[in-house]
Amino acid sequence: MARAATTTDAFNAVAEPRRRQILDLLAQGERPVNDLVEMLGLAQPQVSKHLRVLREVDLVRVRDQGRQRLYRLNAAPLRSIHDWLRKYEQNWTARFDLLDTVLTELKQEESDGLSESHPSVRHPDPDHP
Template sequence: MSDATLWTALADPHRRAIVALLLERPRPVGEIVEACGLSQPSTSKHLRVLRDAGLVRVRQDAQRRVYALDPAPIAALDTWLTPYRKLWNESLDALGRRLDRTAGEPSDPPEDPTPKD
């Protein structure tokens, strides 16, 4: 599985919705179909892409196929994102410090509405 495969799999909003559902707990295909509002064939295609990318695992439970997240690829993405998260956090920290300084400064007094001669 390559990084490109993972990103491609997660690029689609329907697949991200499926991943979000599976974050809660493993689910059978029928439940995923119902929750996502997609057709069964469309849902199966999305699940195949997620499975091929290694993001989900499937197990047979009698007549049902139950899908669950595989945390390893998500952990790999998290590791890859770490330096970018640090950059983002530094920017947000700087913004927070700036807002704190601005909040401590006295604001300009309101203008007097009385006309001056």
């Protein structure tokens, strides 16, 4: 089976960890390729290859300034990833809320058990014997 091209969409492009690192750096501001090379500790051809992939899916834009090429993030294509992940985020949030409820109940049971096994421990409820 042939391998899918990495340049078909933002999902495939950001699947590679180094490209995500580049996006993280560019999210901080526009940078020339030499800065990216230094910050990533990669050879210039490798960084340029990743930038090409990111440009092909429009996640990165480039402009010439004198002899330098400056790269900047274009976050718009990330919207499809964000929208797709949102439904999972809602699921995670619901599960964390349920976990919070269970933990609160367990703490209450533990507190009640401690009060019953140690009568000298005062219960915070003044109506509790």
